[in-house]
Amino acid sequence: QKEVEQNSGPLSVPEGAIASLNCTYSDRGSQSFFWYRQYSGKSPELIMFIYSNGDKEDGRFTAQLNKASQYVSLLIRDSQPSDSATYLCAVWSYQLIWGAGTKLIIKP
């Protein structure tokens, strides 16, 4: 069974600090990795995707992929209260496999 694991949280981070969200996956053959943000009662929206080992930056967000260790992470710099949400990790392995999400709380 292909699995994607995330710490459910909540992860509490002070405003302005760096939030670090982690995700591990079981299928070594996975090729694409996605981070979605989901506000309470809303549908998930794509933040970033990453295909290659290393870092990918987009504004305040950085995705990091380490295929050898089978983990992918999302860093949020200068965290804002509006970043408070649940962050879902998804891994493409012939279909999208979803983690259960990490709830992030940014404290003013």
Add this chain to the structure above:
Amino acid sequence: SQTIHQWPATLVQPVGSPLSLECTVEGTSNPNLYWYRQAAGRGLQLLFYSVGIGQISSEVPQNLSASRPQDRQFILSSKKLLLSDSGFYLCAWSVLGTSNTEAFFGQGTRLTVV
């Protein structure tokens, strides 16, 4: 640009009643279409996916069914709802024929079975 419409946004139904949720996609052809369910505080559970008209794959055996009568229309149905069918139902689409592709979601339907 592509858009996905899902309705209704909220629904309260009695146990044993039928269900029909509809989803349509605009601005693209031959999409992959998906129905997910999300229980409170949980991740996304894939219920059905479709790669074409009339082609439905079921991931989880239950009292729900799906149909794709047109290329960009996906319907989730039940003949008799159970209490356990309550949840947040999400329709999504992705580009057909490519791997490594992200999914785009509709607004979701909050279903409460009472």
